[in-house]
Amino acid sequence: MMNAYVDAYRRADREPEVVDQEDVEEQYLYSRVRASEELRRQGNPEEVVLQAIMDADVEAALASLPDAFRAAVILADLEGFTYKEIARILDVPLGTVMSRLFRGRRLLQRALWEYALRTRQLPPGEGGEGR
C-alpha cells in the first residue's frame, strides 16, 4: 500500500511535465471557433462565441486560474502594465512573465470555450482535439 503510493509519487516525479498540444497553441479560442462545423451552421462563428462569452461568468473563469497565471493576466490585460513592469512587480525574469501570461491567457480562453460549448449545445470534441 505504502509502496504503491511511493512508486506513484516517484513516477510522477520522474515524468517530464506533460504539456498537451492545446496548451502551447496561440489564440486557443479562435482556433477552436474556426474549426467548429456546428458553429458555422449556427451563423457567424465568431459572433456566436463572443455572444456566448458575454453571457459567461468571465470573472469566475479568471478566478479559476492558478495564482501565478492569474496575476500575470490581471497585471497585463486588466491593468495594462508592460512586461518589464510586471517582471519588476512579480520579481521574476521577463521570459517567465511572458510564459505565465501566455499560458494564463490560453487557460482562460480554454475555460471560456468550454463554457461556450456547454451553453451552445455543441458536441463535445467539436472544434477538434489538439492539433
Next chain:
Amino acid sequence: MSAVHCEEVVRLLWQYMDRELDPETSRLIQEHLRLCRDCGPRHEFELRLREIIRQRCAGQPAPEALRRRLRAMLQAL
C-alpha cells in the same frame, strides 16, 4: 504580400497587441494584418475578446500573494 508569414504573425500576435515588439516588426505585422484575410479577422477577434474580459473582470481582486508584494513595495518607497 508582405515580408512576414502567417505563422509568425500568429506566434507574435499577443506581443503585437501588447505593444511589446520592436517598431519594425510591429510595422510588418500591422501591414500583414491589414492585408491578410486569415490573420486580420483573428486579430479582430482577439481585440474584442480582450475587451470583453476587461469589461467583465474590472475590479477582480489580485491574488493575495501579489497584494502582499505590492504593499511591501509601496512601503519600501
